[in-house]
Amino acid sequence: MTAIPVVPLNTGVAIPQLGLGTWPMDDAEVADAVVAAADLGYRHIDTATAYGNEAGVAEGIRRTGIPREEFFVTTKLDGSFQGGDRAVAGLQAALERMRFDYVDLLLIHWPLPKRDEYVSTWRTFERLHAGGLARAIGVSNFKVPHLERLAAEADVVPAVNQVELDPRVPRPAQREYAAAHGIVTESYSPLGGASGAASLLADPVLTELAERHSRTPxxxxxxxxxxxxxxxxxxxxxxxRMAENLGVFEFELSPADLDRLAPLAGGPDAGNDSDRIGH
Ligand SMILES: NC(=O)c1ccc[n+]([C@@H]2O[C@H](COP(=O)([O-])OP(=O)(O)OC[C@H]3O[C@@H](n4cnc5c(N)ncnc54)[C@H](OP(=O)(O)O)[C@@H]3O)[C@@H](O)[C@H]2O)c1
Structure with a gap:
């Protein structure tokens, strides 16, 4: 079974560096997926209230027979839980669906800057964290100005910023800001996403590097x-594929390999930095 390295978060909690994405699986499919993934060594599962599969994630975890505390579970609260104290009820409902006492990481799913409620929502997240219902709190789809505003108006620095990221969409500004402020960057759609993985993984530079390292794209x-x-x-x-995706801790890319991948950022998705509502 593969041991997955962990990265420390600013709260002292350790996050496994590879986790299982769960959108768009439903409760039944995700429960089976979590059992299969846990058997391979996965201990980090990423869900969200908007995915409608939190109960299935928790059911899968219970079915493994592995203690809850050995897993790292993230959920996210979407726009309906922004503003006022709505996040309190949002997290309580998520915990009831999962039948858990806490989540390891709670994220604001999108900043929704036009609504201008993400700062007050973050203040509520700070209280949920202080109360022990979320072992760490963070954000998703935040750009640098949103992070700067939290830094100016709130007390707790987000533990993570979960953003769409792959070699075609490398987001240097968000990564640099995060690194300078102790925020861990989480890559969602890391393989290019459900609709983009096939084209990314067929890129000739990737297939050539894969062949040279005797790995897959x-x-x-x-x-x-x-x-x-x-x-x-x-x-x-x-x-x-879950097993294949775990096989990344057994080899290294050279600086020259990383340089070969840099030009992919000039591809068709490089400028995709919109406020589109992702999953
Ligand atoms: N915070 C947000 O706003 C947000 C937005 C989007 C996603 N997310 C999270 O990030 C997770 C991952 O993102 P994503 O699902 O959009 O995209 P992704 O993980 O980049 O790509 C998933 C696609 O790649 C395929 N795949 C997986 N492993 C593969 C392999 N080794 N070789 C070839 N194809 C492979 C999957 O098919 P199979 O299942 O058939 O293997 C699926 O079609 C989501 O599930 C969700 O948890 C968060």
Whole structure:
């Protein structure tokens, strides 16, 4: 079974550097996926209230027979839980669905800057963290100005910023800000996403590097993430691919390999930094 390295968060909690993405699996599919993943060594599961599968994630964890505290479970609260104290009820409902006493990481799913409620929501998150219901708190889809505003108006620095990230969309500004402020960057859609993985993984530079390292293109991409300190969240409901995605801690990309991947950022998705609502 593969041992997955951990990265320390600013709260002292350790986060496994590779986690299982769970969108768009439903409760039944995700429970089976969590059992298969845990058997391979996964202990970090990424869910969200918006995915409608928190109960299935928790059910899968219970079915493994492995103690809850050995898992790292993230959930996210979407826009309906922003503003006032809405996040309190949002987290309570999530915990009831999961039948858990706490989550390891609670994220604001999107900043929704036009609503201008993410700062007050973050203040509520700070209280939920202080009360022990979330062992760490963080954000998702935040750009540098949103992070700067939290730094100016709140007390707790987000433990993570979970953003769409892959070699075609490397987001240097968000990563640099995060590194300078002790925020761990989590890569979602790390393989290019459900609709983009096939084209990313067919890139000739990736296939050539894969051949040279006797790895798969997906392993080269995931190695690109973890070697640069990101936490990667590949989704798969296929145990063979789950195992493949874990095989990234057994080889290294050279500085020259990383240089070969840099031009991918000039591809069609490089400028995709919109406020689109992701999953
Ligand atoms: N915070 C946010 O706003 C947000 C937004 C999007 C996603 N996320 C999170 O990030 C997770 C991952 O993102 P994602 O699902 O969009 O994209 P992804 O993980 O980059 O790609 C998933 C796709 O890649 C395929 N795949 C997985 N491993 C593979 C391999 N080794 N070789 C070839 N194909 C492979 C999967 O198919 P199979 O299942 O058939 O293997 C699936 O079609 C989500 O599940 C979710 O937890 C968060």
């Amino acid at each position: 997906a392993q080269i991409v995931l190695r690109w993430h973890v070697q640069q300190g990101m936490v990667a969240l590949p989704k798969s409901s296929n145990p063979k």
